[in-house]
Amino acid sequence: MNTALSMNSLGNGYRALVIGASGGLGAAFCQWLEQDPRCAGVRTLGRGTLPMLDLEQPESIAEAAAALAAQAPYQLIVHAAGLLHRGAIGPEKSYAAIEDHALKAVFQVNALGPALVLRHFLPLLGPEGAMAMLSAKVGSIGDNRLGGWYAYRASKAALNMLVKTAAIELARTQPRARLLSLHPGTVISRLSQPFRGAVAARPASLAAGELLNLIDRLTPADSGEFFAYDGERLAW
Numbered sequence: 001m002n003t004a005l006s007m008n009s010l011g012n013g014y015r016a017l018v019i020g021a022s023g024g025l026g027a028a029f030c031q032w033l034e035q036d037p038r039c040a041g042v043r044t045l046g047r048g049t050l051p052m053l054d055l056e057q058p059e060s061i062a063e064a065a066a067a068l069a070a071q072a073p074y075q076l077i078v079h080a081a082g083l084l085h086r087g088a089i090g091p092e093k094s095y096a097a098i099e100d101h102a103l104k105a106v107f108q109v110n111a112l113g114p115a116l117v118l119r120h121f122l123p124l125l126g127p128e129g130a131m132a133m134l135s136a137k138v139g140s141i142g143d144n145r146l147g148g149w150y151a152y153r154a155s156k157a158a159l160n161m162l163v164k165t166a167a168i169e170l171a172r173t174q175p176r177a178r179l180l181s182l183h184p185g186t187v188i189s190r191l192s193q194p195f196r197g198a199v200a201a202r203p204a205s206l207a208a209g210e211l212l213n214l215i216d217r218l219t220p221a222d223s224g225e226f227f228a229y230d231g232e233r234l235a236w
C-alpha cells in the first residue's frame with residue numbers, strides 16, 4: 001500500500017464492519033480501513049469470529065447482528081464473503097455438470113445468506129452510510145457471453161436482484177444511504193486461484209483500495225446499482 005485512504009463521505013470517526021474478513025479481499029478491506037485516520041474502528045465477522053457468522057447457518061446471521069446492535073450504527077458495511085469452489089464443488093462447464101448439492105451450497109453462501117445479511121444488517125447502517133455487497137461481473141445476465149459457471153453466475157445474479165430490491169426500499173426510509181453491488185475484477189485470492197488462467201489478476205490490496213475509493217465517490221443516487229472496481233456501471 002503506497003497511498004493513504006480517507007473515506008471522506010463517511011465523516012470523521014466512522015465505524016466499519018467487514019463480513020468475510022478472513023478472505024483475500026475482506027482482509028485487504030480491513031487493512032485499508034484500519035489505516036484511515038477517519039475510521040474509529042473496524043469490526044469483523046465470519047466463520048472464525050466471535051460472534052460467529054456462517055452464511056450457511058441462518059440463525060447465526062441474526063444472532064451476530066443482534067450482538068453488534070449495541071455498537072451500531074456502522075457508517076460502512078462491506079460484505080466480502082462468497083463461494084466459487086470448495087471440495088467437490090466447482091464451476092460447471094456444462095449444464096450436464098449441474099449438481100443439486102453444489103447449487104444449494106453456492107446459492108446459500110452467495111445469495112440466500114446475503115439476503116439475511118441485508119435483512120439483519122441494513123438496520124445497523126447509519127443514515128448516511130454505505131453498504132457494499134461483493135458480487136461478480138459473471139453474475140451479469142447482459143454480459144454473459146461465455147456461458148458455464150451456472151451456480152456461481154446465477155447466485156450472483158440473484159444477489160444483484162436482492163441488492164436492487166433492498167435499495168429501493170432503503171431509499172424510502174434512508175434516502176442518504178447507499179447500498180451497492182460491486183465487482184472487484186479478477187483478484188488474487190483462494191477463490192480465484194484455480195481459475196485465473198491468462199487473465200491478469202490484481203492484488204487484493206489494490207482491488208480493495210479501488211473499491212473503497214469507488215464507494216466513497218458514489219452517491220445515494222447510485223444506490224441499488226452494479227459497478228465494477230473502476231467505476232464502470234455494469235449491465236444486469
Ligand SMILES: NC(=O)c1ccc[n+]([C@@H]2O[C@H](COP(=O)([O-])OP(=O)(O)OC[C@H]3O[C@@H](n4cnc5c(N)ncnc54)[C@H](OP(=O)(O)O)[C@@H]3O)[C@@H](O)[C@H]2O)c1
Nearest residue numbers: 020022023024025047054055081082136186187189191192
Ligand atoms: N477473487 C476474484 O477474482 C473475485 C472476482 C469477482 C468477485 N469476487 C467476489 O469477491 C468476494 C470475495 O472473494 P475473495 O476473492 O476474497 O475470496 P476468498 O479469499 O476465497 O474469501 C472468501 C470469503 O468468504 C467467506 N465464506 C465462505 N463461505 C462462507 C460461509 N459459509 N459463511 C461465512 N463466510 C464464508 C470465507 O470465509 P472462510 O475463511 O471462513 O472460508 C472468506 O472470508 C466474493 O463474494 C467473490 O465472489 C471475487
